[in-house]
Amino acid sequence: MTAALASTPRLGEGPNNFIFPTMARVDVADLAPAMLGPVCGPGEIGSRGRAVIRAAAWSMLGEPATHAPYGWTHALTMSQAAVGIAGSCADPSRALATAATYVMGFRASLAVNPLIEGFEPQRLDVSLSEALAAGPDTAAAAAWHLPEERHAELVSHLASRASAHADAHQAKYTLACLDAIGDDPQSARLYLTAAAKLVGHWASSAPPDEH
Numbered sequence: 518m519t520a521a522l523a524s525t526p527r528l529g530e531g532p533n534n535f536i537f538p539t540m541a542r543v544d545v546a547d548l549a550p551a552m553l554g555p556v557c558g559p560g561e562i563g564s565r566g567r568a569v570i571r572a573a574a575w576s577m578l579g580e581p582a583t584h585a586p587y588g589w590t591h592a593l594t595m596s597q598a599a600v601g602i603a604g605s606c607a608d609p610s611r612a613l614a615t616a617a618t619y620v621m622g623f624r625a626s627l628a629v630n631p632l633i634e635g636f637e638p639q640r641l642d643v644s645l646s647e648a649l650a651a652g653p654d655t656a657a658a659a660a661w662h663l664p665e666e667r668h669a670e671l672v673s674h675l676a677s678r679a680s681a682h683a684d685a686h687q688a689k690y691t692l693a694c695l696d697a698i699g700d701d702p703q704s705a706r707l708y709l710t711a712a713a714k715l716v717g718h719w720a721s722s723a724p725p726d727e728h
Contacts, residue, residue: 656717
C-alpha cells in the first residue's frame, strides 16, 4: 500500500484545490483504479488502512506547509473516515480503496516531494511552548525529538491550542491524529509531530477568515 501511494504521479495543482475536482483527476482508469486496485482487494483491512493513514501523516511532514491547513489535513481526516466505516460496509475493500484514493488525489495535485517514511529534523534548544509558536518546522522538530514520557504534555498543548483556534480544521486534524494513535500506537510520534506541524503553521500565520 505504501509503495503504491508513493508511486503517485505528480500532476501539479489543478484549476482549484476543492475536493471533488482534486479527486476526479486521479479517479480515472489509468491512475487510482490501476495503481491501487492490486492493493485494495478483499482481505484484512486493518494493516492496509493504517498504512494509508500513515501515508497521509507523512505527507504533512514531508511537504512544505503551504497546503498544511486544507490539503494535508483533509488527506488524513478523509481517509481515516473511510477506513473507519470499512467494517460496516458490505464490501470493506471499497472503503479502503476510497481512503487510498483520497491520499493519492491530494498527493497527485499538491505533493512536491517523494513520499518517505522518515523524518530527521535538527534537535533544538527551545521549550515546547516556544517551539509550537515558532512555526511549522520548529514545532515539528521539537515534537519529533520529545521524549516519550513527555508525550502527554504535548497532547495537552496540542489539544488546548486546537480547541481555541479559529479554524475548525485544526481541531479536527488534532483529534484525528489522537484517534490514529489509539489505532496505531507504534506510530504515536508520527501523528503527534504531524499535529504539531499544523499548530506551528497557524501560530506563525495570519488568523483564518471566518468560514
